[in-house]
Amino acid sequence: MTEHPLLQVSDITKTYGGRIGCADVSFDLWPGEVMGIVGESGSGKSTLLSCMAGHLAPDSGRVIFDTRSDGPRDVLAMNEPERRMLARTDWAFVHQNPRDGLRMGVSAGGNVGERLMAVGARHYGSIREQAVDWLGRVEISSDRIDDRPRQFSGGMQQRLQIARNLVTGPRLVFMDEPTGGLDVSVQARLLDLLRGLVRQMGLSAVIVTHDLAVVRLLADRLMVMKDGRVVEQGLTDQVLDDPQHAYTQLLVSSVLQV
Amino acid sequence: MSDYNFAYLDEQTKRMIRRAILKGVAVPGYQVPFASREMPMPYGWGTGGVQVTAACLTPDDRLKVIDQGADDTTNAVSIRKFFQRTAAVAVTEHTGAATLIQTRHRIPERPLIAGQILVYQVPIPEPLRFLEPRETETRRMHALEDYGLMHVKLYEDIARNGAIATSYAYPVKVEGRYVMDPSPIPKFDNPKLSGTPALQLFGAGREQRIYAIPPFTKVVSLDFEDYPFEATKAPHPCDLCGDEGSYLDEVITDDRGGRMFVCSDTDHCASRQAEGHGGRLSTQGDAA
Amino acid sequence: MYVAVKGGERAIDNAHAFLAEERRGDPAVPDLSVAQIREQMALAVNRVMTEGSLYDPDLAALAIKQARGDLIEAIFLIRAYRTTLPRLGYSTPVDTGKMATTRRISATYKDLPGGQILGPTFDYTHRLIDFALAAEGDAPPAPQASPLGDVPRVTGFLDREGLIEEEPASDATPGDLTREPMELPADRALRLQALTRGDEGFILSLAYSSQRGFGRTHPFVGELRIGEVAVEMDISELGVAIEIGEITVTECETVNQFTGSKTQPPQFTRGYGLVFGQTERKAISMSLVDRALRWKELGEDDTGAPVQDQEFVLMHADNIQATGFLEHIKLPHYVDFQSELELVRRLRAGMTEAAE
Numbered sequence A: 001m002t003e004h005p006l007l008q009v010s011d012i013t014k015t016y017g018g019r020i021g022c023a024d025v026s027f028d029l030w031p032g033e034v035m036g037i038v039g040e041s042g043s044g045k046s047t048l049l050s051c052m053a054g055h056l057a058p059d060s061g062r063v064i065f066d067t068r069s070d071g072p073r074d075v076l077a078m079n080e081p082e083r084r085m086l087a088r089t090d091w092a093f094v095h096q097n098p099r100d101g102l103r104m105g106v107s108a109g110g111n112v113g114e115r116l117m118a119v120g121a122r123h124y125g126s127i128r129e130q131a132v133d134w135l136g137r138v139e140i141s142s143d144r145i146d147d148r149p150r151q152f153s154g155g156m157q158q159r160l161q162i163a164r165n166l167v168t169g170p171r172l173v174f175m176d177e178p179t180g181g182l183d184v185s186v187q188a189r190l191l192d193l194l195r196g197l198v199r200q201m202g203l204s205a206v207i208v209t210h211d212l213a214v215v216r217l218l219a220d221r222l223m224v225m226k227d228g229r230v231v232e233q234g235l236t237d238q239v240l241d242d243p244q245h246a247y248t249q250l251l252v253s254s255v256l257q258v
Numbered sequence B: 001m002s003d004y005n006f007a008y009l010d011e012q013t014k015r016m017i018r019r020a021i022l023k024g025v026a027v028p029g030y031q032v033p034f035a036s037r038e039m040p041m042p043y044g045w046g047t048g049g050v051q052v053t054a055a056c057l058t059p060d061d062r063l064k065v066i067d068q069g070a071d072d073t074t075n076a077v078s079i080r081k082f083f084q085r086t087a088a089v090a091v092t093e094h095t096g097a098a099t100l101i102q103t104r105h106r107i108p109e110r111p112l113i114a115g116q117i118l119v120y121q122v123p124i125p126e127p128l129r130f131l132e133p134r135e136t137e138t139r140r141m142h143a144l145e146d147y148g149l150m151h152v153k154l155y156e157d158i159a160r161n162g163a164i165a166t167s168y169a170y171p172v173k174v175e176g177r178y179v180m181d182p183s184p185i186p187k188f189d190n191p192k193l194s195g196t197p198a199l200q201l202f203g204a205g206r207e208q209r210i211y212a213i214p215p216f217t218k219v220v221s222l223d224f225e226d227y228p229f230e231a232t233k234a235p236h237p238c239d240l241c242g243d244e245g246s247y248l249d250e251v252i253t254d255d256r257g258g259r260m261f262v263c264s265d266t267d268h269c270a271s272r273q274a275e276g277h278g279g280r281l282s283t284q285g286d287a288a
Numbered sequence C: 001m002y003v004a005v006k007g008g009e010r011a012i013d014n015a016h017a018f019l020a021e022e023r024r025g026d027p028a029v030p031d032l033s034v035a036q037i038r039e040q041m042a043l044a045v046n047r048v049m050t051e052g053s054l055y056d057p058d059l060a061a062l063a064i065k066q067a068r069g070d071l072i073e074a075i076f077l078i079r080a081y082r083t084t085l086p087r088l089g090y091s092t093p094v095d096t097g098k099m100a101t102t103r104r105i106s107a108t109y110k111d112l113p114g115g116q117i118l119g120p121t122f123d124y125t126h127r128l129i130d131f132a133l134a135a136e137g138d139a140p141p142a143p144q145a146s147p148l149g150d151v152p153r154v155t156g157f158l159d160r161e162g163l164i165e166e167e168p169a170s171d172a173t174p175g176d177l178t179r180e181p182m183e184l185p186a187d188r189a190l191r192l193q194a195l196t197r198g199d200e201g202f203i204l205s206l207a208y209s210s211q212r213g214f215g216r217t218h219p220f221v222g223e224l225r226i227g228e229v230a231v232e233m234d235i236s237e238l239g240v241a242i243e244i245g246e247i248t249v250t251e252c253e254t255v256n257q258f259t260g261s262k263t264q265p266p267q268f269t270r271g272y273g274l275v276f277g278q279t280e281r282k283a284i285s286m287s288l289v290d291r292a293l294r295w296k297e298l299g300e301d302d303t304g305a306p307v308q309d310q311e312f313v314l315m316h317a318d319n320i321q322a323t324g325f326l327e328h329i330k331l332p333h334y335v336d337f338q339s340e341l342e343l344v345r346r347l348r349a350g351m352t353e354a355a356e
Helices: A045-053 A080-088 A108-118 A124-137 A154-166 A184-201 A212-218 A236-241 A246-257 B011-026 B047-056 B074-087 B135-143 B148-161 B187-193 B266-274 C008-024 C034-040 C042-052 C057-066 C071-082 C154-160 C188-197 C200-211 C280-293 C310-316 C319-330 C334-355
Strands: A007-016 A019-029 A034-038 A060-067 A071-074 A091-094 A172-176 A204-209 A221-226 A229-235 B062-067 B100-104 B117-121 B172-174 B178-180 B199-204 B209-213 B219-221 B248-252 B259-263 C100-105 C219-235 C240-256 C269-276
Touching: A007 A045, A019 A045, A019 A221, A019 A229, A034 A045, A034 A212, A045 A060, A045 A172, A045 A204, A080 A091, A091 A154, A108 A124, A108 A154, A108 B148, A124 A154, A124 B148, A154 A184, A184 A212, A204 A212, A212 A236, A221 A236, A221 A246, A229 A236, A229 A246, B011 B047, B011 B199, B011 B209, B047 B074, B047 B100, B047 B117, B047 B199, B047 B209, B062 B074, B062 B266, B074 B100, B074 C008, B135 C310, B187 B219, B248 C334, B259 B266, C034 C042, C034 C057, C042 C057, C042 C071, C042 C188, C042 C200, C042 C269, C057 C071, C071 C319, C154 C219, C154 C240, C188 C269, C188 C280, C188 C310, C200 C280, C200 C319, C219 C280, C240 C280, C269 C280, C280 C310
Parallel strands: A034 A204, A034 A221, A091 A172, A172 A204, B062 B100, B100 B117, B117 B199
Antiparallel strands: A007 A019, A007 A060, A060 A071, A221 A229, B172 B178, B172 B219, B199 B209, B248 B259, C100 C219, C219 C240, C240 C269
16 A cells, blocks of 8 residues: 555645635545546636646645655656656546547547657557557547547547547546536446546546536545635535535535436 | 858858857757858758858868759759859869768768768758647757657558658657758668768758757667668669669650659769769660 | 750859840830939838848849849848848937938827828829829929928827836847847847838738737827938947938837726737838838737737737748748759659559559
């Protein structure tokens, strides 16, 4: 057993001019754990995710990741090459819009293979083999390997993005509204797939969403954000079934009305 | 042209270019920005190479200029004339006799020797340009050695065509660090980039970049283990000198589909003919 | 026996002779003098000086003659000549506030101190071909006004009320595009240099695109002024700046809307253009493009418009770079084409084999 968390986030604050993006957010993520962050748009959940993933520099705070080689290190204090290396090996980022996470002009196989090549894979045959394997795992037929994502449906694009991210066996996955923009039946299939992959690979993940059904299915723990601050956190079932904060109660009840 | 300084450019400008060259030599394959000047020939016609040549020339040099391997193509003639006029240097068509060779699109067949300088004219110095159009981003990619995308391009080639579909300006990695564009030489010439005793300099005038491969530098063409780089050429011997191993131009000889293959390196071909070698269409020589 | 194509040298010499003959045209028609071009094709001369970055009307006129009226070719000749000139020193910044104006208009005020001076403009001519010019070009002298003193700047009026952003004077030496490679992002001084040297047509189209909604900046011509300014140089031995000559320039300052932010009250912002000679289309276009490129510092949105994209604008504005690279595709590419030919054959052969 490891004795420290995979990710320790402490006191992250980010402001835009005078406005709060997110303030004083702290939490630990343990290996194999999935953390859900919910809130309405403007609650600061996406800002927080961007700060953790190194896409945005927070005003203050620390994001300590348990690296394979050097143990716990503050990601925010890393230099750019180190951060990029992390981003293409141990980390993965699934964007809400697959367009942001895929190369639309590159074939499905090339999309999946890019991370492998970025870390030094130089055998075409084995890159292709792994691409075929991963397309299968996200339920994309191997005869689509040379097609470009433009020719794929929204759900397929999102599954391809997931394959592209997971092919190097990352230990931590950030997901930003992974089911947003998909219709309900497609969402269900994707969630099912994601749950399977997370369990099989023992992935740790941070999922930002406004959709409580997503966290119900995927997240072990839950953080509820409002106006840039965490108003409630705990085990997912506990928070959803017995919400303490008035805002959480409102969120849960509004979902039930649907 | 006595109103102009030796080799056209003023001494201050030449010093500036030499500093860029030295930096390029110190960091092989790295594109050094330099303040390219307007030259009396158009951008894209060799202004980068001409400036590098002007900065390197001394009155004792013997200059050779080739375009497409030939000394007699119009652009080569024009550039050679320019330096005859502005620098009054000796010129030659013999690769072995030249101290400085300016080239467009070829490396001479005859191996270069220590003390020679080969100056390449470069249109687009950025090997990542057609994958990523933004200079700001490509410079960052070089700085971070973020070259995954380059292999994605090669992967796509193989996936679509069954082979790497880049036949010239084939990207190389220099001394294990920078990915570099060798200028639009045919990939047949790529192996000659590596380990040569001569100094290789690259000048891109419009794009304001100079880069270098110092003597005995390791230059590797990018490829996959199972799709290794191949230096290919037309599968023919030269019809004039019979050489089996030189790069060939295809010449259409009539409108009934007749064609012949001749060395693109005119000096190489002429030297071989002078030594008595012959090809399919020569009137003399040992081959018929 | 086949002999590979030779004779490039003779071909070039002959082509040059042919060119010289064509340049002269019908010898029965009198030869055009450089002075005629300088005096009667003055706007062409101005453009060549501006984009050639060299103020010398005689030389620009000669370049136009040599280039057979192709202005980009003339600019090219000027640039190539300019590059060989020694850099003896730098003048102090010209003071356009002390300009001897021949034209000065403002679109923001009906009347203003110094007045509206139309000067020699096409603005209010009817664009009707004047067939009389074909026979006789002489013009009667125009009425003379008494010379004006210093004309105050329109932006100065707005500045006094705090209505326009401040543009503090700086003693910093601006970069020099002709001596340093362009590094991106480029600061405003460098951008302005690049725009002044840039192709008039390209800058015009960019400015026009911003007016049509691709990166809108809501400009007014606060002031356009044309006239002569003194060029002065600090002579260190004398410890004093002395006038070394006068040049004609066109300056345009636009006043642009700015809605303000939470911390800043609404205020007008500026776009700037300065070029040699009377070249007002260029000066106005330049000031629009300058303003559009400032979106980031002014906290505006990136709408993805070409005119907001510094790299796109600056890397493609120079017509000498553009035309050279464009036309180089006329040069032989036998070697590259040969390797493509061979590759296509090989791939085709591979496919045929696979099909069999």
